[in-house]
Amino acid sequence: MDEKNLYVETWGCQLNYHRSEKITGHLSNYGYKPVEKITEADLIIFNTCAVRGKSEEKVRGRIGQVKNQRKEDSILGVGGCMAQHFGVDLFSQSGGVDFVFGTSNLGEIPDLANRARQGEPVASIPKPSGFENLPVLRQSDYFAWVTIAEGCSNACSYCIVPQVRGPLRSRGPDKIIREVEQLAENGYREVQLLGQNVNAFGKDIEKGDVDFAWLLERVAATGIPRISFTTPHPADLDAETLVVMNDNPNLVRHIHLPLQSGSTRVLQIMNRNYTREEYLEIVGKARRTDPLINITTDIIVGHPGETEEDFRKTLDVINQVKYGSIYVAQFSPRPKTRSAQMDDHVPEEEKKRRLEAVLEKQEETSREYDRQFIGKTVEVLVEGEARKDNKMYGKNEFRKTVEFEGTESMAGEFRKVRLESENTGYLLNPDEGSVKNDSDHHVKPGV
Ligand code: SF4
Secondary structure: OOOEEEEEEEOOOHHHHHHHHHHHHHHHOOOEEEOOOHHHOOEEEEEEOOOOHHHHHHHHHHHHHHOOOOOOOOEEEEEEHHHHHHOOHHHHHOOOOOEEEOOOOHHHHHHHHHHHHOOOOEEEOOOOOOOOOOOOOOOOOOEEEEEOEEOOOOOOOOOOHHHHHOOOEEOOHHHHHHHHHHHHHOOOOEEEEEOOOHHHOOOOOOOOOOOHHHHHHHHHHOOOOEEEEEOOOHHHOOHHHHHHHHHOOOEOOEEEOOOEOOOHHHHHHHOOOOOHHHHHHHHHHHHHHOOOOEEEEEEEEOOOOOOHHHHHHHHHHHHHHOOOEEEEEEOOOOOOOOHHHOOOOOOHHHHHHHHHHHHHHHHHHHHHHHHOOOOOEEEEEEEEEOOOOOOEEEEOOOOOEEEEOOOHHHOOOEEEEEEOOOOEEEEOOOOOOOOOOOHHHOOOOOO
16 A cells, blocks of 8 residues: 555644544555645645634635645545535635545545545535544544544534534443543543533433433543543533542543523523523532532623623623633624524624623633632643743643643653642652542642
């Protein structure tokens, strides 16, 4: 088999980055070797995102740009959410694309690339269905993504995901457990379970006791040192999940709970299936179970119909919850979604003002959350060298980034760090090797 060079560029969420690892893994069985320079590639894959208009603009810009960078006989394939959304129109909208594939047919890429090499643009965009179990070429040898569910069966008014990724499809639990066991055997330190609505796992399986809490408990029992997950939906977060998180020290003390809006009226317009009060009740339960738990969130400002009073309610929730961090976005209408067809759009200037107000409030409240950790010891899974100050960085069990003085050889190890400020500290036992994650290393409330 002739060896060919493969270059993959990815936009979007963790699920998409993991799909790129599957693309690389699958294509390596067909003689493709990953390269870092697009100028050396025989096959270029753009794995795209369609959640915001901005990411689409970036992909289109990049398609134009690569015309001057790629080898003359190279093939460019565009796939992922944007390709699923625009389909064959991508050929006329963006010159230079040789083939297009969807979100649930990565297995077809080698064949599509071969056909495109004959000179004819080809496209295969089936309706998203099933679950592709493909080999994975992982980027890291200590942190691994494991997809547990694809798609989403909710219908949030602003979201394009159900259209481009299809309805919820849970992966077989035995396959998930086997994959995590193998990762543990191969020395991986953290797995992150992935799903567009990760805690809806099992809702499409007709076996009474199979749900997200059930799966989490089994994944924890594999003994893999650290487990995180993203992205849960507040309406699907049950008390059992919080109990499993609290009972198993290898589960992170972090939960990402997308609020989107602090106003029940706007949540109803968005079709989010929870009220402001229900959301705050879940947060209350999580904090009663673990007072230090890091809660992070997503917020959309300026959804059609959002008044100043609604927006103030969002600021009020931020004040009450004291999130560890917030991903905030100005509402951007996505084609064929209900929100895009709504009247009463908020002016761009006003959206911008609201976005800045959220950022300001977040700065204040997340610092308050972080300050609780000063003087305490956390356990950091070291990732690499920080950009400045010659420090190393990694994530602690709350999935907060921590910097400290160390050496590159510590990457992939657990290290105990005493925090001197919100996110910097010093190694407690600089000469000690990797520590295994267990309950003794966890910060307990009040310690
Ligand atoms: S739950 Fe998340 S992925 Fe599903 S429709 Fe709503 S925003 Fe989109």
